[in-house]
Amino acid sequence: MKCVIVGDRGTGKTSLRLSIISNNLPHEYFPCECSIDVNIQNTEYQFTMFDQMFGSFEYMRQLQYINTDVFIVCYAMDSQRSLQSVTKRWIPEIQLYQPNVPFILVGMKYDLIETNWQDVTFGDTERIAKQIGAFSHVQCSSLNGFNVKLVVHTAVRAALGGNKAKYQRGSCKK
Numbered sequence: 001m002k003c004v005i006v007g008d009r010g011t012g013k014t015s016l017r018l019s020i021i022s023n024n025l026p027h028e029y030f031p032c033e034c035s036i037d038v039n040i041q042n043t044e045y046q047f048t049m050f051d052q053m054f055g056s057f058e059y060m061r062q063l064q065y066i067n068t069d070v071f072i073v074c075y076a077m078d079s080q081r082s083l084q085s086v087t088k089r090w091i092p093e094i095q096l097y098q099p100n101v102p103f104i105l106v107g108m109k110y111d112l113i114e115t116n117w118q119d120v121t122f123g124d125t126e127r128i129a130k131q132i133g134a135f136s137h138v139q140c141s142s143l144n145g146f147n148v149k150l151v152v153h154t155a156v157r158a159a160l161g162g163n164k165a166k167y168q169r170g171s172c173k174k
């Protein structure tokens with residue numbers, strides 16, 4: 001099962017991928033791909049995650065999108081701009097190249113909502129998730145591990161459900 005993580009620079013894509021496999025934030029360079037086994041309803045799936053290898057080059061990113069089963073589309077919860085990029089940039093791009101592949105919307109850096117003023121509200125993000133046709137919307141923190149497993153399980157379920165999946169309400173604290 002191939003999962004590609006997309007989102008603006010610094011939203012936490014690599015940290016999420018590494019948190020999924022190790023529950024630690026990166027301290028050094030790691031390759032762009034890693035896999036874990038996920039058991040859902042007594043079936044084991046190999047879940048392979050990629051984050052962007054090619055910086056801002058769209059023509060190279062589209063190659064990475066080939067054969068993707070599910071996208072994780074990220075915004076950072078302390079960045080309104082990264083949420084705007086979801087609708088302006090990332091959704092148009094993945095739908096251009098992989099129009100039938102399901103995706104989930106993921107709010108990153110949930111831990112910051114306790115310390116920082118938030119300009120991204122939960123209502124806004126739920127509304128946007130529905131508008132863009134996300135399978136689901138989850139908010140998580142790679143720093144403390146909150147909802148990281150849920151991101152994986154939701155992505156696997158989206159991949160299994162394919163493009164027929166209906167929006168499912170996100171599982172967030174508030």
Ligand SMILES: Nc1nc2c(ncn2[C@@H]2O[C@H](COP(=O)(O)OP(=O)(O)OP(=O)(O)O)[C@@H](O)[C@H]2O)c(=O)[nH]1
Binds near residue numbers: 009013051108143
């Ligand atoms: N507080 C907090 N910081 C985080 C979290 N996840 C990532 N960060 C920090 O955000 C910064 C960017 O994280 P990356 O994982 O490198 O983000 P990225 O999306 O891979 O960035 P690019 O590869 O440059 O596109 C780093 O300083 C991380 O330590 C999180 O859940 N909470």
Ligand SMILES: [Mg+2]
Binds near residue numbers: 013014015051
């Ligand atoms: Mg990265």
